[in-house]
Amino acid sequence: MSQSVGSVALYNIVIVxxxxxxxxxxxxxxxxxxxxxxxxxxxxxxxxxxxxxLSADQIEDVLETLGYTQDKNFTCPTRTENGQKxxxxxxxxxxxxxxxxxxxxxxxxxTYGVQTYLYVDLPFVQDVFKLxxxxxxxxxxxxxxxxxxxxx
Numbered sequence: 001m002s003q004s005v006g007s008v009a010l011y012n013i014v015i016v017x018x019x020x021x022x023x024x025x026x027x028x029x030x031x032x033x034x035x036x037x038x039x040x041x042x043x044x045x046x047x048x049x050x051x052x053x054l055s056a057d058q059i060e061d062v063l064e065t066l067g068y069t070q071d072k073n074f075t076c077p078t079r080t081e082n083g084q085k086x087x088x089x090x091x092x093x094x095x096x097x098x099x100x101x102x103x104x105x106x107x108x109x110x111t112y113g114v115q116t117y118l119y120v121d122l123p124f125v126q127d128v129f130k131l132x133x134x135x136x137x138x139x140x141x142x143x144x145x146x147x148x149x150x151x152x
Contacts, residue, residue, distance in 0.1 A: 027120075030118050030119070030120065033066065034116050034119075034133050035133060036066065037062070037063065037066055037068050037098070037116050038116045038134075038135050040059075041059050042114055042135055042136075042137050044058040044059050044062065045112050045114070045137055046137050046138060046140065049143070050110075051100050059098075063098075068096055069096075069097055069119045070095045070096055071096070071097040072095050074095070074097040076088035076099035076115075079099075079113065081113075086113075088100060088101055089101065089102050097116070098114065098115065098117075099114070099115040100113070100114055100115075101113040101115070107142075108141060108142050109139045109142065111138070111139055111140065112136065112137045112140075113134060113135070113136045113137075114135055114137075115133065116133050117130040117131065117132055117133065118131040118133055
């Protein structure tokens with residue numbers, strides 16, 4: 001009888017261990033997907049030297065291909081960096097939950113910040129919660145005449 005009680009405790013430990021391992025594996029895969037989306041958006045912005053129609057089209061293709069989450073009620077938050085508030089410039093997207101911010105460094109250089117979200121949807125919890133993932137592009141040179149200004 002004492003061996004049967006001992007084996008039940010051992011089974012419980014094994015089950016808890018398996019649940020923890022699979023939860024960690026699911027979180028790692030979700031984080032990898034969100035980070036991959038983030039880096040592909042950064043690549044499209046740097047390839048076309050800014051967030052324009054060409055980069056927006058490539059971003060749309062990437063998001064459709066990777067199966068990124070669509071959120072029809074999503075709004076981008078204002079981002080505070082170095083004591084200044086920046087509004088998102090994302091305006092060419094199809095219900096995908098990502099935000100793009102423009103940071104002007106000087107008269108000839110600018111960078112973009114991209115924020116995507118890691119969605120965690122647990123079956124026993126009704127709400128989905130999301131964790132932000134934020135990256136910035138390299139400095140991009142503005143290749144127009146001296147009279148032109150950088151505008152989003």
